[in-house]
Amino acid sequence: SQQGEEDPQALSIQEGENATMNCSYKTSINNLQWYRQNSGRGLVHLILIRSNEREKHSGRLRVTLDTSKKSSSLLITASRAADTASYFCATDGGGYSTLTFGKGTMLLVSP
Amino acid sequence: NAGVTQTPKFQVLKTGQSMTLQCAQDMNHEYMSWYRQDPGMGLRLIHYSVGAGITDQGEVPNGYNVSRSTTEDFPLRLLSAAPSQTSVYFCASMVADGSSYEQYFGPGTRLTVT
Numbered sequence: 001s002q003q004g005e006e007d008p009q010a011l012s013i014q015e016g017e018n019a020t021m022n023c024s025y026k027t028s029i030n031n032l033q034w035y036r037q038n039s040g041r042g043l044v045h046l047i048l049i050r051s052n053e054r055e056k057h058s059g060r061l062r063v064t065l066d067t068s069k070k071s072s073s074l075l076i077t078a079s080r081a082a083d084t085a086s087y088f089c090a091t092d093g094g095g096y097s098t099l100t101f102g103k104g105t106m107l108l109v110s111p
Numbered sequence: 112n113a114g115v116t117q118t119p120k121f122q123v124l125k126t127g128q129s130m131t132l133q134c135a136q137d138m139n140h141e142y143m144s145w146y147r148q149d150p151g152m153g154l155r156l157i158h159y160s161v162g163a164g165i166t167d168q169g170e171v172p173n174g175y176n177v178s179r180s181t182t183e184d185f186p187l188r189l190l191s192a193a194p195s196q197t198s199v200y201f202c203a204s205m206v207a208d209g210s211s212y213e214q215y216f217g218p219g220t221r222l223t224v225t
Contacts, residue, residue, distance in 0.1 A: 033212065033213070035216075041219070042201055043201070043216040045213040098156055098169065102153055104153055
């Protein structure tokens with residue numbers, strides 16, 4: 001399947017540090033999205049980056065996209081304990097109506 | 112707006128039983144989908160719909176049926192439950208006019224098949 005793969009699988013940092021998660025995918029895309037999932041909850045959309053964009057910011061989030069390497073990164077600056085969650089990248093595989101999710105990065109931010 | 116709602120939150124079934132997981136959204140979204148989430152596997156698409164009366168299969172459709180008679184509702188039917196269907200099921204919706212590709216997720220249904 002056209003699945004994104006996040007790296008690392010798990011990340012443990014202290015409050016105030018930056019957290020970087022990476023996503024690689026296999027086929028051409030129209031856009032790539034990042035979602036967050038708190039334990040036991042549904043996913044929440046964080047940010048979308050289009051295939052013709054290289055970088056996008058939203059608050060403490062910074063997303064980059066390198067279509068030549070088929071990879072994306074999500075940077076969370078000045079992490080807080082409340083950022084503890086799993087983060088997933090999702091790609092549309094060239095079609096807009098279905099998303100393919102990676103397996104996620106589990107982020108733990110300790111006070 | 113309630114967003115995307117799912118019922119029940121938890122369900123235990125015996126092998127061979129059937130049941131319907133309910134999903135409803137009040138955002139007038141044309142697109143709705145069902146995913147299952149298993150440990151270490153991420154989310155996998157089961158079925159999706161781009162509007163009332165239109166459904167299509169995703170990555171893992173076997174053992175599941177869907178129908179879309181209204182814009183608001185998109186129920187998922189397990190025909191004959193199997194232990195391999197033990198999972199957390201998420202419903203999601205999205206506008207389908209190209210103005211946004213953000214999917215809105217429900218809180219999930221945790222299903223155990225014994």
